[in-house]
Amino acid sequence: MKLSSFLYFAGFGIKTVLLRQKKPILGTVILTDKCNLKCKHCSVNNITAKIHPYSQIKKEMQILYDMGVRILFFCGGETFMWNDGEKTLRDLVIEAKEMGFLIVNTVTNGTFPIDLPEADLILLSLDGDRERHNIIRGNTYDTIIENINKATCDNICLYMAINQINKNTVKDVCLTARDTKNIRAVSFNFHTPYPDTCELALTKEEKSACCDVIKEMIKEGAPVFNLKSAFKYLINNSFPTPCHQCVVIEDGKISTCGRCIEVEGLCRECGYFFVAEYTLLFRGNLRIIFEMLKTYLKYI
Numbered sequence: 196m197k198l199s200s201f202l203y204f205a206g207f208g209i210k211t212v213l214l215r216q217k218k219p220i221l222g223t224v225i226l227t228d229k230c231n232l233k234c235k236h237c238s239v240n241n242i243t244a245k246i247h248p249y250s251q252i253k254k255e256m257q258i259l260y261d262m263g264v265r266i267l268f269f270c271g272g273e274t275f276m277w278n279d280g281e282k283t284l285r286d287l288v289i290e291a292k293e294m295g296f297l298i299v300n301t302v303t304n305g306t307f308p309i310d311l312p313e314a315d316l317i318l319l320s321l322d323g324d325r326e327r328h329n330i331i332r333g334n335t336y337d338t339i340i341e342n343i344n345k346a347t348c349d350n351i352c353l354y355m356a357i358n359q360i361n362k363n364t365v366k367d368v369c370l371t372a373r374d375t376k377n378i379r380a381v382s383f384n385f386h387t388p389y390p391d392t393c394e395l396a397l398t399k400e401e402k403s404a405c406c407d408v409i410k411e412m413i414k415e416g417a418p419v420f421n422l423k424s425a426f427k428y429l430i431n432n433s434f435p436t437p438c439h440q441c442v443v444i445e446d447g448k449i450s451t452c453g454r455c456i457e458v459e460g461l462c463r464e465c466g467y468f469f470v471a472e473y474t475l476l477f478r479g480n481l482r483i484i485f486e487m488l489k490t491y492l493k494y495i
């Protein structure tokens with residue numbers, strides 16, 4: 196990360212903590228909900244299957260920038276399915292940087308060739324070893340690993356949502372992250388139990404066991420892009436929600452934290468590690484602040 200970006204984020208953090216501000220810093224633009232997969236745990240694919248036009252996406256990026264957002268995520272659906280005429284996801288990433296966003300990331304399911312060196316991080320979903328991943332995401336594991344190996348930059352961060360199907364394969368994903376070229380890190384979430392997928396949620400004990408594995412793997416050199424200090428809050432769902440520093444825009448509609456904010460009672464069972472990490476950070480939790488500095492400077 197550039198020193199100027201670091202200083203900007205440090206200033207934002209200090210002001211947010213001291214003045215208890217609720218201004219956003221992290222924003223997500225949903226490019227489309229169209230997706231080539233139908234993962235077992237997913238509640239958001241192909242509801243409209245609309246690919247939002249370039250002019251609209253540009254406007255939404257500007258809206259987020261004007262709100263103060265400086266960390267931008269592009270999300271789907273599948274982001275690599277987005278295009279408008281000649282414009283592709285890569286153009287959006289380049290233009291976001293030119294607009295002044297300091298960190299620009301995208302989320303993908305990894306089934307398309309990965310040529311996005313301008314992105315700071317490409318969060319790529321890998322949901323276990325080959326067997327478990329394929330149960331959840333269809334027969335895609337080998338294609339994904341091939342795409343990772345052929346990627347044009349080492350800016351890939353694996354992204355695993357831990358649920359009842361893959362809870363025993365956390366170690367496999369940590370080792371894949373550590374030992375595969377082009378992968379910089381791995382980031383975890385616990386399954387957030389939407390009404391149609393609540394049977395996949397983990398118990399407190401299961402979450403605790405997964406966190407023990409992650410801690411062990413950190414000791415063995417796995418590049419984990421999460422904060423150990425947040426684990427106890429995630430296990431107990433005792434972190435504050437929602438995250439007021441995060442916003443999502445989809446088809447012109449802005450939501451605080453996530454689109455899931457509209458699902459009654461879901462925030463109490465939120466499994467998103469970033470929500471715990473950010474809300475604790477902006478409440479001034481010193482251990483989180485220290486660990487976040489160390490972790491972010493290492494991987495971004």
Ligand code: SF4
Nearest residue numbers: 230232234237240304
């Ligand atoms: S790849 Fe992502 S958007 Fe597509 S079905 Fe899977 S989880 Fe849902």
Ligand code: SF4
Nearest residue numbers: 452453455456462465
């Ligand atoms: S469930 Fe609530 S706290 Fe979690 S990401 Fe969604 S809106 Fe945020």
